[in-house]
Structure formats: C-alpha cells, structure tokens
Amino acid sequence: MSHRRARSLAAAVSITVMVIALAGCAPEPEPYAPRVSADGPPPGDAVEVAEGGLDHALEALAGDVESILAESGVPGAAVAVIRGDELLFAEGFGVREVGDDAPVDESTVFQIASMSKPIAATVVASQLDDALNWNTPAAQYLPGFALADPWVTEHVTVGDLFSHRSGLPLAAGDSLEDIGYDRDYILGHLDEVALDPFRTTYNYANFGLTAGAEAVANAVGTEWEELSEQALYDPLGMESTSSRHEDFLAQENRATLHALEDGEFQPLYERDADAQTPAGGVSSNVLDLAKWMSLLLGEGTYSGEELVPASRLVPALTPEIVSGHAGASGLRAGFYGYGFNTGTDPSGHTTASHSGAFCLGAATNFQIVPSLGLGVVALTNGGPIGVPEAIVSTFLDRVQFGEVHRDWLADYGQALAHYYEPAGDLAGEDQPTDAAAPGPLEAYAGTWTNPYYGDAVVTVEGDALVARLGPDGGYELEFEPWNGDVFAFVPTGENAPWGSKSSATFAVGGGADTMKLQFFGTDDLGTWTR
Numbered sequence: 001m002s003h004r005r006a007r008s009l010a011a012a013v014s015i016t017v018m019v020i021a022l023a024g025c026a027p028e029p030e031p032y033a034p035r036v037s038a039d040g041p042p043p044g045d046a047v048e049v050a051e052g053g054l055d056h057a058l059e060a061l062a063g064d065v066e067s068i069l070a071e072s073g074v075p076g077a078a079v080a081v082i083r084g085d086e087l088l089f090a091e092g093f094g095v096r097e098v099g100d101d102a103p104v105d106e107s108t109v110f111q112i113a114s115m116s117k118p119i120a121a122t123v124v125a126s127q128l129d130d131a132l133n134w135n136t137p138a139a140q141y142l143p144g145f146a147l148a149d150p151w152v153t154e155h156v157t158v159g160d161l162f163s164h165r166s167g168l169p170l171a172a173g174d175s176l177e178d179i180g181y182d183r184d185y186i187l188g189h190l191d192e193v194a195l196d197p198f199r200t201t202y203n204y205a206n207f208g209l210t211a212g213a214e215a216v217a218n219a220v221g222t223e224w225e226e227l228s229e230q231a232l233y234d235p236l237g238m239e240s241t242s243s244r245h246e247d248f249l250a251q252e253n254r255a256t257l258h259a260l261e262d263g264e265f266q267p268l269y270e271r272d273a274d275a276q277t278p279a280g281g282v283s284s285n286v287l288d289l290a291k292w293m294s295l296l297l298g299e300g301t302y303s304g305e306e307l308v309p310a311s312r313l314v315p316a317l318t319p320e321i322v323s324g325h326a327g328a329s330g331l332r333a334g335f336y337g338y339g340f341n342t343g344t345d346p347s348g349h350t351t352a353s354h355s356g357a358f359c360l361g362a363a364t365n366f367q368i369v370p371s372l373g374l375g376v377v378a379l380t381n382g383g384p385i386g387v388p389e390a391i392v393s394t395f396l397d398r399v400q401f402g403e404v405h406r407d408w409l410a411d412y413g414q415a416l417a418h419y420y421e422p423a424g425d426l427a428g429e430d431q432p433t434d435a436a437a438p439g440p441l442e443a444y445a446g447t448w449t450n451p452y453y454g455d456a457v458v459t460v461e462g463d464a465l466v467a468r469l470g471p472d473g474g475y476e477l478e479f480e481p482w483n484g485d486v487f488a489f490v491p492t493g494e495n496a497p498w499g500s501k502s503s504a505t506f507a508v509g510g511g512a513d514t515m516k517l518q519f520f521g522t523d524d525l526g527t528w529t530r
Contacts, residue, residue, distance in 0.1 A: 050402030057398035074382030076104035080286035113356030116282035121339025134159035161212030167195035173207030178493030179470035213278035238288035248283035255381035257361025293375030357384035386412025424502030436484035448528035
C-alpha cells in the first residue's frame with residue numbers, strides 16, 4: 001500500500017467518525033459475547049459433501065473398478081467400503097492368477113506390502129502406556145542396536161522410527177534383504193549407513209520402522225508376529241490376516257503376484273517379506289481390513305469395546321513430519337504420522353491413508369475420512385501403477401463432489417512411474433565398440449569382504465565369472481565382460497526393476513585389490529576388498 005493511499009484512508013476514517021459524532025445518533029455498541037452453537041463445535045473446516053454422493057459412489061463402484069482393471073491390465077482386485085462399523089461394500093474382481101480361472105472374491109488374501117506399516121502402528125499403539133510410549137528411546141529395548149551416530153542411537157525413539165525421521169536414508173537395509181539376509185542381520189548392520197539430519201529429514205525406511213516395532217515387541221516380552229496376533233488380529237476377528245509369509249502360502253484362496261515386465265503383468269516371482277514384516281510383510285483380505293478401518297474410525301474402539309486407547313492411537317493418525325514439501329504456495333504439502341500418511345483432501349476433510357507396493361507384483365491402498373466416518377480399501381495383484389489409489393480416489397471423488405474430477409489412473413501412474421526406472425549405471429547402455437578385453441578371469445577370483453554386505457565369493461565357472469553374495473552365497477550374479485576390468489551384471493530382487501544393469505569394477509594387482517558393485521552403492525558401501 002502507498003503512503004498516499006494510507007493517508008487518504010486515514011482521512012476518510014477521521015471524517016466519518018466526526019460526522020457520526022456531530023450527528024449524535026450513533027447507537028451504543030453491544031458488548032461482544034462468543035457465539036456458541038447448540039450443536040457443539042463443527043467437526044472441521046470441510047465443505048459439505050455432495051447430496052446423495054455416497055449412494056451414487058456405491059452404485060458406480062463396481063463399474064469403476066472393472067473399468068480401471070480393464071484399462072490397466074491388472075489381473076484382479078478386491079475392494080471394501082465401511083461407514084463406522086457398517087460394511088457397505090465388499091467384492092472381488094478379476095482373477096487370482098493370469099491363466100487360471102479362479103476368481104478374486106471378498107475373502108481372497110493378498111500381500112498388502114507397505115499397508116503393513118499403519119497396521120504395525122495400530123499394534124504399537126495398543127501396547128503403549130506411561131512407561132512405554134512413542135517417545136521411548138528404541139535402543140533401550142534393542143540390545144546391540146546402533147546407528148552411525150552414537151548420539152542419535154541413544155536418542156532415537158519409537159516414534160522417530162515410525163515417522164521415518166531417524167536420519168536413516170531412503171530404503172536403508174532393503175538391499176541386504178534382497179540378497180537374503182534376515183531381520184537380525186539387517187538391524188545389526190544399520191550402523192554402517194551414513195545418516196541424514198536427525199528429526200528434520202524424512203526418509204522412508206522399511207527397516208527403521210521395523211526396528212521401532214521390534215523395540216516394542218521386546219519391551220512387552222514377545223515376538224512381533226505373536227504380538228500382532230494377540231493385540232490386533234485375534235481381538236478384531238481378523239482370521240485371514242498374518243504377519244508370517246508361511247501363513248499366506250497356506251491360504252488356498254490367495255492372490256498371486258504379477259510383475260509388470262515387457263509391458264505385461266506376469267506371475268513371475270514370490271516375495272517373502274518376513275525380514276521386514278512390520279513394514280511390509282502382512283497378508284490380509286478386505287473383510288479383515290474393513291474391521292481394522294472401523295477400529296481406526298472409532299479411535300481405538302470397535303463394536304463398543306476399546307481395544308486401543310484413543311490417546312495412543314490418535315497421534316499416529318496426525319502429522320509428525322512433512323513427507324512431501326509443496327512445490328508452490330497454492331499446493332498442499334504431504335505429512336506422515338506414525339506409520340500413516342496424514343493430510344487434508346481437496347474438500348478440506350482430514351484423512352489417513354497408506355499405499356503398499358511390491359514391484360514383484362502387488363499394489364494396495366486404503367484411506368479413511370474420519371469426519372465422514374468412511375473407509376475404503378483396495379487390494380490388487382499387480383505391480384504399482386496406481387490402480388488401488390485410482391479406485392479409492394475415484395470412489396471418494398464421487399462421495400464428496402458427486403463426480404470424478406481427475407483421471408486418477410493416469411495421474412497416479414505418472415507419480416509411480418519411478419518404480420519401474422531400471423537401476424544401475426549400465427541400464428540401457430551398449431557395450432563400447434572399442435572395449436578392451438578383460439584380464440585372466442582367475443585374476444578377479446577370490447573372497448571379497450564388505451562390512452555391510454558381508455563376503456562375496458567370486459569364482460571362474462567355465463568361461464564365466466560368477467559372484468555369490470549373502471548368507472550361504474545364495475544371491476548369484478554372473479559378470480559379463482564390458483570394458484577391461486569393468487564387468488556388467490543384472491541385479492535381481494524387489495529393488496531391481498526389469499531392465500536393470502550395473503557395473504562391477506575391479507582394481508587388482510596394486511596391493512589393495514577392490515571390487516566395486518555400483519548397484520549396491522557408489523561409496524564405500526558398494527566396495528569390497530580382497
């Protein structure tokens with residue numbers, strides 16, 4: 001505002017006041033008193049939903065799911081909708097496995113991947129009290145646990161680990177799982193990983209959350225898998241839910257994973273996520289998950305019985321750290337609570353949600369809107385291209401706006417496209433036309449040591465150079481000549497999408513022989529010594 005305009009406004013106010021004073025007829029002002037609604041405070045700052053929106057959304061839901069599956073090529077899905085304790089919709093679509101006619105129904109069990117995290121947070125909340133809470137240091141109940149910074153080790157809490165603000169980098173420990181290591185080994189080697197700033201950095205880390213869950217299980221004196229059953233699955237009657245992979249395999253009515261490779265969803269892999277089961281190893285069906293969503297909407301109470309104190313559960317459902325900064329002032333930021341994505345939707349309603357994804361062939365999503373008393377969950381047996389998110393968002397659009405206002409499948413597909421970016425420095429590269437020949441293969445053979453990944457045994461087998469990593473050498477890589485002392489290999493596992501290719505670079509004969517496997521780290525983590 002200019003000084004001239006400020007003076008003009010001041011003069012106008014003065015004149016107005018003088019006129020009123022001279023008139024002598026201004027009424028006496030009433031003293032201010034707060035206005036209190038007879039109905040109590042409003043539930044939030046949300047706009048009113050579309051009239052008849054819920055009924056319309058339920059009527060359109062089956063057709064929407066079928067349309068999204070047909071467009072995407074994902075073989076099967078199951079969907080459930082609840083309002084409070086009432087199950088409004090539960091239905092299966094498509095088939096459990098390509099090439100088999102067995103249909104998906106509402107009882108089909110899926111691997112729910114990272115939707116395991118909010119379930120784990122619910123289990124943890126059920127165990128908290130004044131002595132054990134979200135602010136309890138995790139190392140207190142994790143013998144031998146350490147991170148790279150001793151101060152952080154001492155101070156990192158259960159809540160820090162569940163909100164991904166421990167400083168552990170993105171996906172810390174996942175590559176150890178890929179080559180076959182178990183939970184104890186992985187948690188015992190996180191101190192080899194350099195940390196980002198503590199409590200100010202959000203890095204999604206499966207094994208960070210797993211460490212927090214293990215601390216709580218140790219604190220109450222049981223195994224995590226048992227605790228999940230005793231605290232949540234059994235009390236809620238979630239009879240088809242488990243935190244053990246062997247229980248999933250024992251289910252006759254289970255969905256097969258389908259990975260997206262070469263443009264098609266194919267049943268190529270199995271995914272045993274027992275090592276990170278609090279973060280990604282739960283299997284369930286939509287009927288069981290409907291009960292769990294009802295518990296969340298009841299803030300820990302289900303069918304009139306309190307299973308989780310609201311004071312322990314609600315913090316998990318509310319923001320703890322910014323998980324995604326807004327790219328512009330007019331956009332919304334993303335937030336994470338304890339195991340839950342939290343935020344506000346376009347209509348102003350607060351939400352809690354989470355997706356799950358295995359590139360090896362699963363994608364899941366749920367969302368609750370507490371002020372509407374609604375919950376919706378979608379489970380699929382295809383890799384992550386946005387299908388469950390599109391199903392959930394399409395339904396909630398119809399509920400709140402009376403129509404679908406975005407192409408959710410296209411938008412989520414774009415957002416999740418990074419899952420399929422090939423990993424490794426040689427992905428998409430052609431071998432140099434003037435490539436030098438490698439040295440004698442025997443020069444690269446031997447046992448190579450790495451403090452994080454353990455030993456790699458490299459042997460000459462016929463005309464090939466083969467490396468074996470992980471426990472008992474169970475993870476095998478074949479090195480192909482690329483250029484001199486540089487070889488190429490194709491990594492496998494959850495973190496190696498189709499088309500991945502990486503270099504193995506040897507430095508031999510200089511007295512300090514090294515082998516660098518770029519896929520496993522561009523720094524010391526990816527370097528082995530002989």
